[in-house]
Amino acid sequence: MDGRTAMNSALTAAGITGRTRVYGILADPIYHVKAPEVMGALFAHHGVDGVLVPLHVKADGLAVVMDGLRHLRNFGGFIATVPHKTAMTDLCDALTREAEQIGAVNCVRREADGRMVGTMLDGIGFVEALRASGLEPRDRSAALAGAGGAASAIAFALAEAGVARLTILNRTADRARALVERLRTAYPTLPVAAEGAQAEHDLLVNGTSLGMRPQDASPFDLSALHGGQFVAEAIMDPETTPLLAAASAAGCRIQKGLPMLERQIALMARHMGAL
Ligand SMILES: NC(=O)c1ccc[n+]([C@@H]2O[C@H](COP(=O)([O-])OP(=O)(O)OC[C@H]3O[C@@H](n4cnc5c(N)ncnc54)[C@H](OP(=O)(O)O)[C@@H]3O)[C@@H](O)[C@H]2O)c1
Structure with missing residues (x-):
């Protein structure tokens, strides 16, 4: 097989034709992203004629790339991840x-x-991943570690889902208090605080990056975990963090980080009009 024939059969194998709709994921760095494979599997499952490609964009080129993408007529949309999530709010024409x-x-x-x-x-x-694991957050008392991007999103979604009480625990106390204030403004009747005893909550969520590296401290006191609690992670790598291992050993039900991404992929496909 010569080079051109090999390339043609690779493209045919990927199912890409002139009619294929293009989607992207914008990140810096880009090598670690999982979305092209996960979205590719979803498209294949639903028979969508689309492909999601990795697009390595640095922060200083983001506005120019956005303007270019506006003109790309077979482009359906993109996933934005680190470090672009906040900057994107100013570059979009409308926000949900x-x-x-x-x-x-x-x-x-x-x-x-x-x-x-x-x-x-x-x-x-x-x-959605919590619910798929059999835990309905409505009326639960939730403690969330973290006040960064993932934790803020989880906090608002838990409030929207109707938790009875929400405690935000974060290393930088000012950041936790700022998140609490924003939650109070959006959900005035929800009891929400920037401190509270972990043992009094039946849902514990790690929304920090603590647990990605072996030397990390724990986001919660592992010795205070008890069997009546449900413990959930945002971290995907490692699959089983020290928090999840300790929670399992203490008899807690657990949820790993990957289902949070898997559930989002279908929601993202829908938002971009692919499903
Ligand atoms: N499963 C999924 O679909 C999904 C989606 C998004 C993110 N994530 C994961 O969620 C995690 C957080 O991501 P992010 O985007 O929210 O990051 P981020 O905005 O940078 O926030 C990081 C959070 O971790 C805390 N933190 C970091 N290092 C710490 C340390 N040494 N001691 C105490 N607290 C520390 C920060 O506290 P300070 O405020 O004090 O700095 C902050 O609350 C990452 O592991 C990411 O991969 C998963």
């Missing part, structure tokens, strides 16, 4: 309520006229 509340965007739809509509699906994906 979730993106406005949270102040970040992780998925953008390109309308037929080139307008870009941003949404934030981290938190909704997390709550």
Whole structure:
């Protein structure tokens, strides 16, 4: 097989033709993203003639790339991830309520006229994954570690899902208090605090990056975990963090980080008009 024939059969194998709709994921760095494979499997499952490609864009080139994508007529939209989620709020033409509340965007739809509509699906994906694991967050008392991008999205989604009480625990106390204030404004009747005893909550969520590296401290006191609690992670790598291992050993039900992404992928495909 010569080079051109090999390339043609590779393209045919990937199912890409002149009619294929193009989607992207924008990140810096890009090598670690999982969305092309996961979205590719979803497209194949639903018979969608689309492909999602990795697009390595640095922060200083983001506005120029956005303008270029507005003119790409077979482009359906993109996933935005680190470090672009916050900057994207200013670059989109319209935002959903979730993106406005949270102040970040992780998925953008390109309308037929080139307008870009941003949404934030981290938190909704997390709550959908909880429900799929058999835990309905409504009326639960939840403690959330973290006040960064993922944690903020999870906090708003838990509030929207009707938790009875929400405690935000974060290393930088000012950031936790700022998140609490934003939650109070959006959900005035929800009891929400920036401190509280972990043992009094029946749902514990790690929305920090603590647990990605072996030397990390724990986001919760592992010795205070008890069997009546449900413990959920945002971290995907490692699959079983020290928190999840300790929670399992203490008899807690657990949820890993990957289902949060898997649930989001379908929501993202829908937002971009692919499903
Ligand atoms: N499963 C999914 O679909 C999904 C989606 C999005 C993100 N994630 C994961 O969620 C995690 C957080 O991501 P992010 O985008 O929210 O990051 P981020 O905005 O940078 O926030 C990081 C959070 O971790 C805390 N933190 C970091 N290092 C710490 C340390 N040494 N001690 C105490 N607290 C520390 C930060 O506290 P300070 O405020 O004090 O700095 C902050 O609350 C990452 O592991 C990411 O991969 C998963």
